[in-house]
Amino acid sequence: MMGWGAWGKVARRTVLGGAAALAVGMALPAMAQTKLKVAGIYTVPIEQQWVSRIHLALKAAESRGEVEYVWAESVANTDYERVMRQYAEGGQQLIVGEVFGVERAARAVAKDYPKTAFLMGSSFPAQAPNFSVFDNFIQEPAYLTGMIAGAMTKSNVIGMVGGYPIPEVNRLMNAFMEGAKEINPKVKFMVSFIGSWFDPPKAKEAAFAMIDRGADVMYAERFGVSDAAKERKVLAIGNVINTQPQYPDTVVASALWHMEPSIDRAIAQVKAGSFKAEDYGPYSMMKVGGSSLAPLGTFEGKVPADVMGKVKQREQDLRDGKVTVKVNDGEPKSTM
Numbered sequence: 001m002m003g004w005g006a007w008g009k010v011a012r013r014t015v016l017g018g019a020a021a022l023a024v025g026m027a028l029p030a031m032a033q034t035k036l037k038v039a040g041i042y043t044v045p046i047e048q049q050w051v052s053r054i055h056l057a058l059k060a061a062e063s064r065g066e067v068e069y070v071w072a073e074s075v076a077n078t079d080y081e082r083v084m085r086q087y088a089e090g091g092q093q094l095i096v097g098e099v100f101g102v103e104r105a106a107r108a109v110a111k112d113y114p115k116t117a118f119l120m121g122s123s124f125p126a127q128a129p130n131f132s133v134f135d136n137f138i139q140e141p142a143y144l145t146g147m148i149a150g151a152m153t154k155s156n157v158i159g160m161v162g163g164y165p166i167p168e169v170n171r172l173m174n175a176f177m178e179g180a181k182e183i184n185p186k187v188k189f190m191v192s193f194i195g196s197w198f199d200p201p202k203a204k205e206a207a208f209a210m211i212d213r214g215a216d217v218m219y220a221e222r223f224g225v226s227d228a229a230k231e232r233k234v235l236a237i238g239n240v241i242n243t244q245p246q247y248p249d250t251v252v253a254s255a256l257w258h259m260e261p262s263i264d265r266a267i268a269q270v271k272a273g274s275f276k277a278e279d280y281g282p283y284s285m286m287k288v289g290g291s292s293l294a295p296l297g298t299f300e301g302k303v304p305a306d307v308m309g310k311v312k313q314r315e316q317d318l319r320d321g322k323v324t325v326k327v328n329d330g331e332p333k334s335t336m
Contacts, residue, residue, distance in 0.1 A: 036267055039087040040071035041080065041097035044198045049223065049240040050121075050136065050168075050257075054096060057259035061267055067094075081105040088113040094270050096263070097121065100166065107131060117275040119266045123167050126277035134262050134280035136168055136240065138291035139175035140318045141255035143325045144311050145237045145293065146179025148253045151307040152235055153217045156186045157336065159210030160219040161203050162193045167329035169193075169221060172239065172255065174328040176219055183307055188336040190215060200224030208232070217252075226250055242294040252303070254294040261290045286318050 040058060042051045055071065062069040070092075075083050080102045087095055088109065098121035099106035110118045110131040122133040149158055158180060162169045173191065180187050190210045194202045203224030210218065211232045218229045218236045226243055229236040230250045238244065238254030261283040269275040284290035293315055296303065303311075317323040 035065065036067045036094060036270055037092045038067045038069050038094045038096065038267070039090075039092040040069070041075055041083050041087065041095065042071065042073045043075055043077060043080065043098060043101065044073070046071070046073050048198050050197075051098070053240060053257045053259045054098075054121075054263070057263035058096065060260060061263060066267055077101040081109055084109045085112075088116045093117060094119065094266060094275075096266070100168075117266065117270045119262070119280065121168075126279055128277045130275065130277060132266065132275070132278050132280055134259075135284065136172070136257050137281045137284040137327070138240070138255050138257045139171050139325045139327060140286045141291050141293045141315075142172040142175040142239070143179035144315055144318075145253045145255050146176035146181075147183045147307065147311050147314070148179075148303055149176070149217045149219070149235075149237050150180035150183035150187050151304050152252055153180075153184065153187060155214050155216045156184065157188050157190065157214040158217045158219060159207060159213075159215030160189055160191045160221065160332070161206045161210070161225045162191070162221040163197045164195065165193050165331040170329050170331055171327050173219065173221065173332040174330065175325050176237070176255075177332060178326070178328075183310070189332070189334055190336060191332050191334045194222060196222075198223065200227065204228045220251070238294065244294065244297050244299075248298045252299045253296060256292045256294050257284060258290050258292065259284075261288050286315075287321055 038058060040055060044051055046052055046055045058069050061067045072083050084095060084106060094117045096119045100123060103124060106120060107127050110127060114130055118131045120133055126133050160173055162173060177189055192206045194206055196202060200223040203222040204227050207218050207225045207228035211234055216234045218225050218234060220226045220236045221239045226236040226247045230247055235252050236250050238251045240257045242254045242256055244251040262280045265283060286292060
């Protein structure tokens, strides 16, 4: 994804404070319609964790009567440009999606439709005048779930199964690992990537292999991992969404992503005629409601009280902006 053309030489943004520098280009004209026409284009089913959060935020805006929302799911990378053009030609005023595998084509489409607003999940900077980017900067709650995992493991071995080793995944895994090591310096990690965004059977098999090697807590970055943990009666940590209702005896805690601040801002900007190319990454931070630590629910009282005291204090400090969690986009490695 990151090796093509000049974009492969662009330095990955790592300091959220510099996001304002990406707010470039001329604002789009104000929209007079009562309801904004919005389209979502997704390369995976809307049930997939990451995409489900975008879909949920747009459905909420639809339920409030702010937008007319249509979407296409499971769009192949080879078909993504065609679908983008189809929606732009059809008069959609805001197009939302994820373009990690089709960066060049997506940005070419945006250039051809300068009056259409694009808000896309991307590893690269915004592109003037109308291509804004977002990312799941939820490393803060990921760190907190790591603290909890470090306290809950008895074997001192944690297994981690991810989709691809890209910044969007790496930063969460690295934050989780740092949180676990803060509470339990003896903890070791097994890390594996399945090469897919949606292959629950493959993720489940990868998790089984780690559990067989001693992991008693699994980091479920992908669907399928918690199923393996449930079957083998070990614990799991959720990511992006809260799956504890489906796994009440397995999922201890989850780092939640809330796309509402980003989506609501984009809608307001388009309606006001002030939408421009900028980085929406900061709107995934805890202090603005873009992410959170899920309630412990069925595991309330089962995590050591002293550890939860530290977690709660760290959570408050993050919300208050007193501390930060380092953004490390490097590929995480196994330590055993």
